Amino acid sequence: MKTAFLLATALAFAPMAARAADDHAPLRFVLIPKTVHPWFDKVNTGAQAAADLLGKTTGRKVEIEYRAPETADVSSQNDIIERAIATHPDGLILDLLDEKGNHATMLEAVDEKVPMTVFDSLPPEGMDITAVGADFCEQGTIAAQRLAGLIGEKGEVAIMIGVPTAPNHTRRAECERATFARYPQIKVVATGIDNDSIETAQKQASAIMQAHPDLAGWVACDAAGPVGIGQAIRESGRTGKVREVGLDNLNDMIALIRDGVADSSASSRPEMQGYWAVIAAWQRALGQKTPKYIDTGIDVLTKKNI
Incomplete structure (x- = not known):
């Protein structure tokens, strides 16, 4: 309930121009991890949970498209990012394989005015992108x-x-x-x-x-x-x-x-990373400023607490 209240409050203070565009059309975000991997399945689980909550809270559908490279290959990931940009989503949520190798493709997203959020990674220096993850x-x-x-x-x-x-x-x-x-x-x-x-x-x-x-x-x-x-x-x-x-x-x-x-x-709490990456992407899509970094914290798992 508290989370729903905070989300509703954030929506109420979103810039009017962004909300006036079409506040009933679905918002679509493309989530692109490093590769096909069980860890990223957990990230996607958290992302889908955030999308469901936003939809219930705001009445506006939020869609998450999950597109994972088959292997951890920068050129393959860049190709997926470029194809996602061509569909003009409301935002990209990325886990970078190579800060330098991904940079040019990310600049294409900037040129096309597609907002980006990164998780479990750091954005290239100088780019105004929220990063979500642990230290x-x-x-x-x-x-x-x-x-x-x-x-x-x-x-x-x-x-x-x-x-x-x-x-x-x-x-x-x-x-x-x-x-x-x-x-x-x-x-x-x-x-x-x-x-x-x-x-x-x-x-x-x-x-x-x-x-x-x-x-x-x-x-x-x-x-x-x-x-x-x-x-x-x-x-x-x-x-x-x-x-x-x-x-x-x-x-x-x-x-x-x-x-x-x-x-x-x-x-590093992958479910939480996916969740808050979607929240940050949603805020960007509404035209709001977002934090430079969202620290999701670290759990130390032992035989006593698992």
């Missing part, structure tokens, strides 16, 4: 600090990077490295790149553990990475010997925690 550095730091405690602040560790060009993935990796650097007896001996693929993460983790038999623990920078790492730990019979702190709240990640393969996970 990536804080999330990576939480994971690295928990792992350091689990291994007694000493030993060999590895980092699984997701998509190397993705600003959120690289920022988490930077902060994980910086955290480990504060412990003189911890050494980062390897990094894997999974490109947001659980299967790739599993193969990379298996190869790294074979090359480093004394490896003490793992952290990751994306949602797919820790699931693949957990699978590799279980398959190698090293549960309890190689410790893992994951990211996010995929069902497979929760199962790994419940089974004792992973200790915990720092979750």
